[in-house]
Amino acid sequence: MTASSFRTDHDLLGYRDIPADAYWGVHTLRALENFPITGQPLSSNAHLVKGLAAVKLAAARTNEELGLLDSVRANAIAQACQEIIDGKLHEQFVVDVVQGGAGTSSNMNANEVIANRALEILGQAKxxxxxxxxxxxxxLSQSTNDVYPTAVRVATINSVRSLLDALATMEEAFADKAAEFRTVVKMGRTQLQDAVPMTLGQEFGTYAVTVGEDRERLAEATLLIHEINLGATAIGTGLNAPAGYSEAACRHLAEVTGLPLVTSVDLIEATQDVGAFVHLSGVLKRVAVKLSKICNDLRLLSSGPRAGFGEINLPAVQSGSSIMPGKINPVIPEVVSQVAYEVVGNDVTITMAAESGQLQLNAFEPIIVHSLDKSISHLEAACRTLTERCIRGITANTERLRLTVQQSIGLVTALNPRLGYAAATAIAQEAQATGRGVAELVLEHQLLTGAELDELLSPERLANLSN
Known part of the structure; x- marks a missing residue:
């Protein structure tokens, strides 16, 4: 490149050449050199980039309102920020998502991009x-220590919204299957052993309830993220922020984002505390664990097709083997469980990073942010994939389910109140020894009439569908 392809920028360490067309500057360049960690630039987290721009826009409006920034500069900064919120210049956010400095490099990357775009708007050179x-x-009137945590909260709220939507769609899909399978009787199992009859609809209904409960818990946990520390500056004392700044900045940020944000009542505590992220991560882990449990069930129930449970069929989405012709694997539940394992690992990372915070600031928020972003975005993708590529296409092997109920020793439990425990036990033992069905033996021993047996073994009574 020629000399004209560069411009010179400087910081406390000296002068550096910056690509002339880059909107970032020397602080960003140092971070690029210092943190070649994940290979994932800040631009990979679009919600965070937009969150940083939203905070800077609110700060510019607040500084203008308080007479600290003239309207010409404030308007140029605001326009540059709005462009970033609208999706422009994201490629200029190049620092690695995992970095030392408590997010300073992310804040400076934003400051430099916004400043240089604002200079262009004013007709000046980068x-x-x-x-x-x-x-x-x-x-102006900010530090990384209130900008970065606030931007992270804005980003996380918007990211979780997408996950909540994906969970709601999954809940609906399970509820639809519960209605479809309402009268399909099957054997329930405890500890992988035959228990008592139920319906496949009841089984899928529990999945809908589970997902719905987790969705509600996640929404509740997200409410804690709406408390921000903007105006705290370095450690929460508000040094270099004028009187009224935190209240005005929160008001402007709420207007920019459309979120019901509130300022923490204790900015010193808020600046060092990441407990809301720990709590949110714990709820994400809960979602992941229960989602993986559901996927384990789907894999078991669809196992076979002939040598396993074979009670349901998952949609065939790809060939399952390079050596076994015709084999189909439950690849969608498998990939979802792997995401769940990742979320559990991310929760450990967040826990350790939160515990390692010292005194007035937690320096490890970048890894907390990165871990939360992966957990949320990967869970959302997993939920949507499971819903569209698996749940909606599940079918029931109704005849096989009916036969397993007829042949199950557990069926005798439904007859116990009429036969008595001793007689029911004898029937169970004979069925186990001979391989014959419970109903067949009850009729043979004339313990019940056919009509009585039909009533006791009706799907409505077996699965207690009246309740």
Whole structure:
């Protein structure tokens, strides 16, 4: 590249050449060199990039309102921020998502991109910071320690909304299957052994309830994320932020984002505390664990097709083997469970990062943010995949289910109140020894009439469908 392809930027460590067309500057360049960790740039988390821009826009409006920033610069900064919120310039957010410095590199990347775009809007050259400066103007009345946590909260709220929508769609899909399978009788199992009859609809209904409960818990946990520390500056004392700044900044940010944000009552505590993220991660782990349990059930119930349970059929989405012709594997539940394992691991990471915070600041929020983002986004993708590629296409092997009920020793439990425990036990033992069905033996021993047996073994009574 020629000399004209670069511009010169400087910081406390000295001068560096920056690509002339880059909107970022020397602080971002240092971070690029210092943190080649994941290979994932900040732009991979679009919600966080937009969150940073939203905070900077609210700060510009607040600084203008309080007389700290002239309207020309404030409007240019606001326009640049709005463009980023609308999806532009995201490729300029290049620092690695995992970084030292408690998020300082992410904040400076945002400051530099916004400053240089604002300079363009004003008709000035990139890097001409005498006209509009990343720190003096874009970062005015702020520090990384209140900007970054606030942006993370905005990003997380918006990210969780998509996951909540995916969970609601899954809940509906399970409820639809519960209605479809309402009268399909099967054997329930405890400890993988025959228990008592139920319906396949009841089984799928429990999945709908489970997903719905987790969705509600996740929505509740997200409410804690609406408390922000904007205006706290470095440690929560509000140094370098004028009187009224935190209240005005929260008001402007709520207007920009459309979120019911509130300022923490204790900014010093809020600046060092990441408990809301720990709680949210714990709920995400709960969602993941229960989702994986459901997937384990689907794999068991569909196992076979002839040597397993074979009670339901999962949609065939791809060939299952490079050596066994005709084999189909439950690949969708398998991939969802793997996401669940990742979420559990992310929760451990978040737990350790939260525990390692010291004194007035937790320096490890970048790994907390990265872990939360992966858990939320991967869970959302897993939920949508499971719903569309698996749940909606599940069918029941009704005849096989009926036969397993007829042949199950557990069927005798339904007859116990009429036959008595001793007689029922004798029938169970004979059925076990001979391989014959319970109903067949009851009729043979003339313990019940056919009509009585039909009444006792009706699907409605077996599955207690009246309740």
């Amino acid at each position: 890097g001409d910071y005498s006209q509009l400066h990343p720190n003096d103007h874009v970062n």
